[in-house]
Amino acid sequence: xxxxxxxxxxxxxxxxxxxxxxxxxxxxxxxxxxxxxxxxxxxxxxxxxxxxxxxxxxxxxxxxxxxxxxxxxxxxxxxxxxxxxxxxxxxxxxxxxxxxxxxxxxxxxxxxxxxxxxxxxxxxxxxxxxxxxxxxxxxxxxxxxxxxxxxxxxxxxxxxxxxxxxxxxxxxxxxxxxxxxxxxxxxxxxxxxxxxxxxxxxxxxxxxxxxxxxxxxxxxxxxxx
Amino acid sequence: xxxxxxxxxxxxxxxxxxxxxxxxxxxxxxxxxxxxxxxxxxxxxxxxxxxxxxxxxxxxxxxxxxxxxxxxxxxxxxxxxxxxxxxxxxxxxxxxxxxxxxxxxxxxxxxxxxxxxxxxxxxxxxxxxxxxxxxxxxxxxxxxxxxxxxxxxxxxxxxxxxxxxxxxxxxxxxxxxxxxxxxxxxxxxxxxxxxxxxxxxxxxxxxxxxxxxxx
Numbered sequence: 001x002x003x004x005x006x007x008x009x010x011x012x013x014x015x016x017x018x019x020x021x022x023x024x025x026x027x028x029x030x031x032x033x034x035x036x037x038x039x040x041x042x043x044x045x046x047x048x049x050x051x052x053x054x055x056x057x058x059x060x061x062x063x064x065x066x067x068x069x070x071x072x073x074x075x076x077x078x079x080x081x082x083x084x085x086x087x088x089x090x091x092x093x094x095x096x097x098x099x100x101x102x103x104x105x106x107x108x109x110x111x112x113x114x115x116x117x118x119x120x121x122x123x124x125x126x127x128x129x130x131x132x133x134x135x136x137x138x139x140x141x142x143x144x145x146x147x148x149x150x151x152x153x154x155x156x157x158x159x160x161x162x163x164x165x166x167x168x169x170x171x172x173x174x175x176x177x178x179x180x181x182x183x184x185x186x187x188x189x190x191x192x193x194x195x196x197x198x199x200x201x202x203x204x205x206x207x208x209x210x211x212x213x214x215x216x217x218x219x220x221x222x223x224x225x
Numbered sequence: 226x227x228x229x230x231x232x233x234x235x236x237x238x239x240x241x242x243x244x245x246x247x248x249x250x251x252x253x254x255x256x257x258x259x260x261x262x263x264x265x266x267x268x269x270x271x272x273x274x275x276x277x278x279x280x281x282x283x284x285x286x287x288x289x290x291x292x293x294x295x296x297x298x299x300x301x302x303x304x305x306x307x308x309x310x311x312x313x314x315x316x317x318x319x320x321x322x323x324x325x326x327x328x329x330x331x332x333x334x335x336x337x338x339x340x341x342x343x344x345x346x347x348x349x350x351x352x353x354x355x356x357x358x359x360x361x362x363x364x365x366x367x368x369x370x371x372x373x374x375x376x377x378x379x380x381x382x383x384x385x386x387x388x389x390x391x392x393x394x395x396x397x398x399x400x401x402x403x404x405x406x407x408x409x410x411x412x413x414x415x416x417x418x419x420x421x422x423x424x425x426x427x428x429x430x431x432x433x434x435x436x437x438x439x440x
Contacts, residue, residue, distance in 0.1 A: 035399060040394060043398070063260070064259070073266060087427075114329045155333020156333075
């Protein structure tokens with residue numbers, strides 16, 4: 001009987017205690033968030049102060065001279081003639097001169113797939129290389145010398161005779177080489193322009209390729225991202 | 226009689242001051258420009274790409290040799306924590322819930338040709354494409370700065386995202402302050418998820434860039 005009474009008495013005090021606990025937790029969290037905000041906002045003001053220190057007169061003259069010198073240096077970095085920009089994500093190309101776009105169109109770039117050699121000794125990643133390149137060769141009516149991966153991918157034996165690797169007509173009418181066996185070239189698969197399907201080379205439609213071939217010369221810069 | 230004369234003098238003085246001010250250069254602006262050129266030139270003279278993130282103008286640029294290759298204009302950029310130092314910072318890691326996976330070609334296996342009537346963007350390819358890139362992800366920089374790229378949310382998701390930022394960030398600040406670790410958080414929001422995917426695609430790990438608020 002005594003036990004029952006004490007238990008009944010205990011329930012309201014437990015309820016009260018839990019309510020006080022919840023209230024304290026709420027107050028603590030509000031205080032924590034508030035303190036976090038206060039500290040955060042104090043740090044935040046630093047974003048506006050960044051590179052905002054007041055310079056002295058001597059510093060100012062030096063800054064002016066530095067700016068002028070660097071502007072000239074920047075001008076020297078920019079290609080003098082036309083240059084080619086390739087966006088491998090959007091599969092598009094831009095032929096530009098300064099900031100002006102002279103021509104743009106669709107391309108096909110690397111599929112990003114991996115081909116392992118069944119021997120297990122090597123593998124190929126079919127990415128279009130990214131970075132800054134220059135046109136190193138210009139070829140009309142190019143032939144494709146099929147590399148090992150082309151045979152492995154098709155499940156065919158790798159020929160020992162080099163002549164068995166040569167294929168005509170696959171690369172279109174023109175090819176612009178940019179090193180390590182990579183080319184901007186034509187394609188028979190024009191429906192796939194705008195998609196990532198190649199083994200690393202950049203495929204371009206016939207008319208665009210002809211225009212690029214005529215506009216670019218050996219040494220023309222190519223930027224691939 | 227005195228009043229019109231006073232106003233006339235005041236007006237003339239104001240115009241004269243304005244004309245004088247127009248001719249003068251802003252010392253802070255000159256200093257900032259030179260500092261900015263110095264830091265950018267350090268990146269531009271090396272081969273390869275770099276990025277510039279202008280938080281004030283909400284603009285991200287991918288550049289090489291001073292040439293702008295691609296520009297993104299996020300709809301919203303917000304930041305919290307310690308200011309990001311104005312020097313080239315390296316992107317050390319890209320993290321996302323689901324990372325894009327490369328497909329492995331089985332030698333001799335026939336590729337499934339797309340249907341003749343299918344349009345170029347409509348058929349599936351065995352390839353790693355822009356659409357396979359994550360729509361929300363985090364770019365971690367060498368100094369601990371985290372740039373999270375998010376998409377536009379609606380309804381409850383928007384509220385949750387807002388709560389995460391406004392309550393989560395102050396609490397994080399407290400935690401990091403105890404560890405004495407200065408960390409900056411930047412959140413970039415694109416209304417079109419494809420812009421975020423293109424950013425993920427274009428910024429490889431190891432790329433360097435500059436982040437600043439005022440220029």
